[in-house]
Amino acid sequence: MDKSQNKQFIIKDNDTTESTQSEKTSFQSVDFDALPKKRRLMQPKTSQKLTFTMLASSAAFIFLILVSFILILVINGSRGLSFQLLFMKPGPEVEWSIRPAIIGTILLILGAVGLALPLGLAAAIYLNEYAKGGIIVNIINQGINNLAGVPSIVFGIFGYAFFVLALGIGKSLVAAWLTLACMILPTIIRTSQEALKTVPQDYRAGSLALGATKWQTIRHVVLPAAIPGITTGVILALGRAAGETAAILFIGVATGVPAFSGFLSRFPAIPFELYMMAISAPSSTRNIQWAIALVLVVIVFAFNLGAIIIRNRSEKERQ
């Protein structure tokens, strides 16, 4: 009797140690065991319903902000919109016209992207096709990330100190091109890198197997295949440059100047026109101001939609 009791006792002891061990391990991974001990306010399913409604309403709130934003913009903007405002040269009969500003913005963004694209594309090709890691690549990546995080007003003040004053270019279109090119360079590098990454390795292998050199492969096989992605990046950069104000504030943007009066003279731009009218024009021109804001948003949205369409089409083609 004594022996068997002893045995039972031992077995029991083993059992308890095992169970505590299993409790410990389960506690470490997920602490659902702790759940039943808590006093519940409501059933898990009801609390889930409640939180999901709250989460959905916050999403709906953000959606509402955008929708009301667009509605207010379109309703107010369409009142001030006219053929005269958009397309007629400013003169004695035409008091308010943003034709010079529209042309000025187009020249501005084309020049800035024209400068940034070759540089950015080259950087992306190096990082994606040639670089094999190491300290140089780390430094370059860090530089790109930091450049992307620099606030636009700091680009503006840098452009003023470096391009306008130190290099002696003066407040001009060229200085604004250079400043904006610095600002959109990270966007172009990162989107081009993404585009190069989506080109399948087989393309490169096939070209190399045909005896092409690495550079020939990049130029004739990889780049043509990456063009949709690169175009997306370029369009996004154009959109960003079109709406930029703070970076060109001190670099020569002006109101009431002709659309183009030389590379080294001052230039107009839509966002600056909007800013100056908002803070200094009489309130009787409020509708015209809304119309300018509408034009700017339409331009930027058009660029973004274009980028989305190109991205979707190339994704479909690949599938």
Add this chain to the structure above:
Amino acid sequence: MSQDTNFLEETINEQQLESETRSTESEILEIGKQKISWQKIILIIFASISVIIVILIFVFILINGLQIIPDFGLFKFLFGTDWNPEADQYGILHGIVGTIMVVTIAMVVAIPISISCSIYIAEIAPPVVRKILKPTVELLASIPSVVYGFFGLFTLVPAVKYIFKLPTGENALSGGLILAIMVIPTIVSITDDAIKAVPKTYREGSFALGATNWQTIRKVVLPAALSGITTAVILAFGRAIGETMAVLMVAGGASQIPKPFFNILVPVDPLTAIIARELGEAAQGGTQFHAIFGIAIVLFLITFTVNLIGDLAIKRFTKKFRGA
């Protein structure tokens, strides 16, 4: 993927070397030289331009901005309460307080809304809703800041003025709310990516233990995505600090420190707004000019640090799920 290319290159190089082993030593040396092609050198130079620009920005802001120390004094500059170029006073404490106020309001409003929105988009929303909401949020990100400023000036500012019965609606609250709308897309899209990056097996394991969908999100998915969400918040913080046009137009621009300091219904003057408003007027090489570049140093250092922390957080997050 990059490993594959490396492998290819190596095999090709090896083949070349094998075929050339019979030729003379000088020829082999020439192949070694050819390996560094001129294209590669040009590409390296182009690739390092970003680094050069960052260094140039830093150097040129420093050259002009450090002059404020001999001109006016570092302590008086950073902690002086009086900014008045006509009286040669260049204390930027009101700007620092203004920036802290608008950014704090923006983050307090934006973080809960955008994180819950991204949880909804990533985990709960049906595919159709997700397909509508995600581009919508991205579209919100593309609106230029001057348009946000204009919009805030003629909708939000009158509303704030009316609700709180103030003489002017241009104050820290309006500036903070506009900033909140501007940083929402940043937080939403990065948080969404972070939640999507959590491996499916995590969720399946939790469901298998009998957890509800919400329990799984709260106790498994969100903790796993935490570093990604932190990154989102840090990057949004950096963007809010550097934002200029919207706060310039909406925050009021009064060179004073609010009394009491937590009063959000008085006009404030964030650092970026001071730069934008006064650089045009400042005489080149004068004390005001140097003070404005001094503000730019402060801004650059803050955003630089914030972005560095953000990058580290991203690296930690990607490391965590590389194996999964």
